[in-house]
Amino acid sequence: MASQSRRGGISLPERRGRGSSKQEPNILAKINNSQIVSKGKQAACDAVFVAKKLLKSTGKAAWIAGTTFLILAVPLIIEMDREQQLNELELQQQSLLGAPPVGPPPPK
Numbered sequence: 255m256a257s258q259s260r261r262g263g264i265s266l267p268e269r270r271g272r273g274s275s276k277q278e279p280n281i282l283a284k285i286n287n288s289q290i291v292s293k294g295k296q297a298a299c300d301a302v303f304v305a306k307k308l309l310k311s312t313g314k315a316a317w318i319a320g321t322t323f324l325i326l327a328v329p330l331i332i333e334m335d336r337e338q339q340l341n342e343l344e345l346q347q348q349s350l351l352g353a354p355p356v357g358p359p360p361p362k
Contacts, residue, residue, distance in 0.1 A: 285291060 279287070
């Protein structure tokens with residue numbers, strides 16, 4: 255017997271499942287293998303997959319938007335700034351030459 259081979263101390267009962275030939279699944283195993291848990295796991299995996307695809311496509315869209323802005327908007331901003339500087343320079347030169355300032359007539 256197993257209890258005769260032990261020396262001193264207290265004897266503990268045999269653990270379930272190790273000594274017996276037929277193992278009954280414990281409550282955690284039953285819950286883990288239940289249909290609702292497996293459906294929940296599948297839904298979580300699907301949600302992660304969709305989130306990854308969404309992040310990837312969002313990144314692509316952000317790259318396209320940024321590139322389009324750089325190609326179209328930045329040169330436009332630079333050109334508008336140059337035009338404003340030229341207008342200011344023309345007004346300055348006209349005022350130095352004594353010509354009346356060009357602009358809308360003063361309100362009456």
